[in-house]
Amino acid sequence: xxxxxxxxxxxxxxxxxxxxxxxxxxxxxxxxxxxxxxxxxxxxxxxxxxxxxxxxxxxxxxxxxxxxxxxxxxxxxxxxxxxxxxxxxxxxxxxxxxxxxxxxxxxxxxxxxxxxxxxxxxxxxxxxxxxxxxxxxxxxxxxxxxxxxxxxxxxxxxxxxxxxxxxxxxxxxxxxxxxxxxxxxxxxxxxxxxxxxxxxxxxxxxxxxxxxxxxxxxxxxxxxxxxxxxxxxxxxxxxxxxxx
Amino acid sequence: xxxxxxxxxxxxxxxxxxxxxxxxxxxxxxxxxxxxxxxxxxxxxxxxxxxxxxxxxxxxxxxxxxxxxxxxxxxxxxxxxxxxxxxxxxxxxx
Numbered sequence: 001x002x003x004x005x006x007x008x009x010x011x012x013x014x015x016x017x018x019x020x021x022x023x024x025x026x027x028x029x030x031x032x033x034x035x036x037x038x039x040x041x042x043x044x045x046x047x048x049x050x051x052x053x054x055x056x057x058x059x060x061x062x063x064x065x066x067x068x069x070x071x072x073x074x075x076x077x078x079x080x081x082x083x084x085x086x087x088x089x090x091x092x093x094x095x096x097x098x099x100x101x102x103x104x105x106x107x108x109x110x111x112x113x114x115x116x117x118x119x120x121x122x123x124x125x126x127x128x129x130x131x132x133x134x135x136x137x138x139x140x141x142x143x144x145x146x147x148x149x150x151x152x153x154x155x156x157x158x159x160x161x162x163x164x165x166x167x168x169x170x171x172x173x174x175x176x177x178x179x180x181x182x183x184x185x186x187x188x189x190x191x192x193x194x195x196x197x198x199x200x201x202x203x204x205x206x207x208x209x210x211x212x213x214x215x216x217x218x219x220x221x222x223x224x225x226x227x228x229x230x231x232x233x234x235x236x237x238x239x240x241x242x243x244x
Numbered sequence: 245x246x247x248x249x250x251x252x253x254x255x256x257x258x259x260x261x262x263x264x265x266x267x268x269x270x271x272x273x274x275x276x277x278x279x280x281x282x283x284x285x286x287x288x289x290x291x292x293x294x295x296x297x298x299x300x301x302x303x304x305x306x307x308x309x310x311x312x313x314x315x316x317x318x319x320x321x322x323x324x325x326x327x328x329x330x331x332x333x334x335x336x337x338x
Contacts, residue, residue: 172289
């Protein structure tokens with residue numbers, strides 16, 4: 001029995017070792033589950049949009065639900081200017097959601113419980129939003145660091161604080177997703193270990209906790225994907241609609 | 245019976261009903277919990293980033309303890325500002 005609750009997060013190689021220019025590019029279990037999540041999204045959306053019925057069947061209904069959910073989220077938070085970015089935010093939301101949900105199945109690997117995965121996604125969003133901001137507004141985009149209505153004495157201080165706050169965006173975005181997924185899965189493993197060690201007499205209480213926690217984790221898996229996508233929309237909104 | 249005015253008001257009523265339905269229960273609770281998850285890390289991340297900036301600047305200028313202390317407090321201020329901004333946004337949504 002695997003006693004260590006952190007063992008589930010270990011990355012190991014599958015198949016041969018691939019090294020290109022000194023960088024280890026081997027296929028790992030993390031890559032495998034990313035491929036699985038992406039493939040599931042592809043299959044699901046293919047089946048959902050194959051027959052475009054007026055009265056949708058179940059899978060088409062679910063696919064349309066996801067579509068309208070994300071479309072509404074974007075138009076609510078970032079306005080109509082953000083419409084061109086719908087494909088990106090939709091893929092992002094679906095990928096994070098599916099990675100989280102696939103991780104909830106026993107014996108799988110949760111890709112989003114590794115900070116490197118979430119940090120790369122967050123940094124990509126951060127850099128992309130910054131570039132979009134500069135492309136749309138030029139150097140006027142820098143006025144995001146200078147809030148209006150601040151006394152001149154305090155202005156340098158506030159500007160530094162605003163810059164720190166801007167730089168903290170990718171950190172908070174990635175740490176939130178990673179920490180929630182890792183903490184949840186560790187907790188599930190720890191309670192699972194209690195069930196085994198307390199045996200048939202005392203194991204019922206942690207078992208019931210485990211069941212409740214599984215439900216909570218599925219909720220968290222969805223919520224974190226939602227929060228990740230909606231924060232992307234909010235950052236995009238700041239870049240597109242510069243108001244001061 | 246089916247005058248255009250009548251139809252318009254009926255359409256308005258139906259639309260408002262849909263709007264109410266969309267915002268009811270599940271979705272509202274979901275977005276509230278999403279907000280709750282958001283605030284904690286918002287505060288911590290800014291403090292972390294501020295401290296790291298202070299650390300890097302210290303090793304550049306060789307002023308070892310001072311900039312890290314200053315930027316720690318600036319980071320804390322940025323974190324609190326993040327939370328206030330997020331809270332303002334939440335209130336605007338309601």
